[in-house]
Amino acid sequence: MFHTAFTGTQKTATRFRFLPPFSANPFHAGTRALFPLFLLALLLTFTSPARAQEPAPGHYNPATTIVVGGDRSYPPYEFIDKDGQPAGYNVDLTKAIAEVMGMKVEFRFGSWAEMRAGLQQGKIDILQGLSYSDERSHSVDFSPPHAMVHHAIFARRDTKPVRSLEELKGKKVIVFQDGIMHERLKLMGFEKDLVLTPTPAEALRLLASGQYDYAVVAQLPGMYLIRELRLTNLVPVAKAVVSEQYGYGVAKGNRELLTRFNEGLAIVIKTGQYAQIYNRWLGVHEPPRVTREMALKYGAMILVPLLLVLAGTALWNKTLHKRVAERTAELAQEVTERNKALEALRRHQDKLIQADKMASLGTLVSGVAHEINNPNGLLLLDIPILKRVHEDAEDIFEERYQEVGDFMLGGVPYSEMCEEIPRILEEMQDGAQRIKRIVNDLKDFARRDDVGHKEPIDVEAAVKRAVRLVEPTIRSATGSFEALYAGNLPPVLGNAQRIEQVIVNLVLNACQALPGREKGITLATSLDGESGSVVIEVRDEGVGIAQEHLAQLVDPFFTTKRESGGTGLGLSVSAGIVKEHGGTLRFASTPGEGTTVTLSLPVTSRRS
Secondary structure, three states: OEEEEEEOOEOOOOOEEEOOOOOOOOOOOOOOOHHHHHHHHHHHHHOOHHHOOOOOOOOOOOOOOEEEEEEOEEOOOEEEOOOOOEEOHHHHHHHHHHHHHOOEEEEEEEOHHHHHHHHHHOOOOEEEEEEOOOOHHHOEEEOOOOEEEEEEEEEEOOOOOOOOHHHHOOOOEEEEOOOHHHHHHHHOOOHHHEEEEOOHHHHHHHHHOOOOOEEEEEHHHHHHHHHHHOOOOEEEEEEEEEEEEEEEEEEOOOHHHHHHHHHHHHHHHHHOHHHHHHHHHOHHHOOOOOOHHHHHHHHHHHHHHHHHHOOOOHHHHHHHHHHHHHHHHHHHHHHHHHHHHHHHHHHHHHHHHHHHHHHHHHHHHHHHHHHHHHHHHHHHHHHHHHHHHHHHHHHHHHHHHHHHOOOEEOOEEHHHHHHHHHHHHHHHHHHHHHHHHHHHHHHHHHOOOOOOOOEEEOHHHHHHHHHHHOHHHHHHHOOEEEEEOOOOOOOEEEOHHHHHHHHHHHHHHHHHHOOOOOOEEEEEEEEEOOOOEEEEEEEEOOOOOOHHHHOOOOOOOOOOOHHHOOOOOHHHHHHHHHHHOOOEEEEEEEOOOEEEEEEEEEEOOOOO
16 A cells, blocks of 8 residues: 655655555535634634534544545556656645645555545545546535546457447446446446456456457546557547546545635636646647647648649638638637636536535534523523512612611622612623524524525515624724615515625625724615615725726625635625525725615515
């Protein structure tokens, strides 16, 4: 078993040793940063250090080294090189993620069956190269895909070619054990005709020796191994018969570790490191692209001899240029479509990362609510009893006052405390009720609601809950906050928690935009009878937004407050929620004067 360690903050910390193999047991396969910080502050305030618990087994612990599993023979994705070191696309990508996230990782390579079993046994924390399938998703949580793996059918040159997996029925087919194609061919009913090997290299060697009919192997590793092993009698007879999403995988439930890798992957993609790693390992194995410059170069090499021999062939010259232009246009269209696909993949990855964060947020809020509600419930039960005790003892205190004069009570003269005690008890009860209301608002805000579940809701009630939720932030940001409610607004068909999330994001953005407490914020609700919409408007007297940035405000990860901890996800998530509700989100701003955000939601004909 191969083993190596890598520290994200110190690239030179590398060591190698051999470990005993695992037992073979294959298995089947948004908010902005301020809100989580607010929850963390609550947790630190109300939770005693003596009650802190150790992290659950199998979950990510930042103080430990993460064991990353890989296949010892799956080039160019992951393999052991001639110097005995881990190499390949997956290894470089994992090192880049570990470096940007400050994580320590340890590579452990072996047969694929050993790695799969090790993940389920807890000996492996994460697999860096795992193809997605519905069956595997029952026991594995997957990251967003960072590559697509195309699988091909290989055969000897004298073998009859086939074009699809279905044509392999009745043939002896070689696959490597526990790979995604092993699982797929079993589901297609080919299990009795399958010949299993521990690695793709063994599968191709067996086929090249004249045994069996075909081998189904990932296309890039297959071509790579044929060249490296000099298996010149093998050729791919059907390319890209199956394409699978390829990414990281952790044991079911280890969401904290997966979220860290998802965040690191997004950063590596944004910084351009991903493109460099991809081109280094995978781009060199793709067929070279025909560029316009190449087409013109070779066109000229053909045209010059022809012009010397056939000076009068002007018609041929025009035809050739036309063909070059058509091919160039086709290539430009292909590049455009590929860029669109990459952009869609990036947006999907961003949404998954945000979903992971919100799932973790829900768990955190549940824990905070439980820890706060228990002692606060005792306060709500005990304070009324103290008030009754004071009422019963008041006559006794008065008699003593009349008999002996003023006396000390709690270090303060009774003549002063007789007026203060009822006020103190009343303030304590009001404060406990306020804590209970805030915790309930937090639970409502972070509750995981059913996707697509909508019902008629009172928008103003949702707005008021959102304002209560961020009231401490409002008080620290400005001394002039005004909420103007129209009252008696018609219901809106939607999800109250999602609307609250949008209002929280808008109000927090307004608070962050203020240069000082002397500047104010105004929140107003109204009904637009002409368009049949409920309108929520948030105006601030902040620094404003440059005109060239207005069109980018809802783009994922776009933020003008990066240096102060902004993530650029709040408005992106809010815009998606508003779109789901059939509403609109408009921005108007003048630099130096402030910003106005207008949220419109269509009213429903149904009454709640």
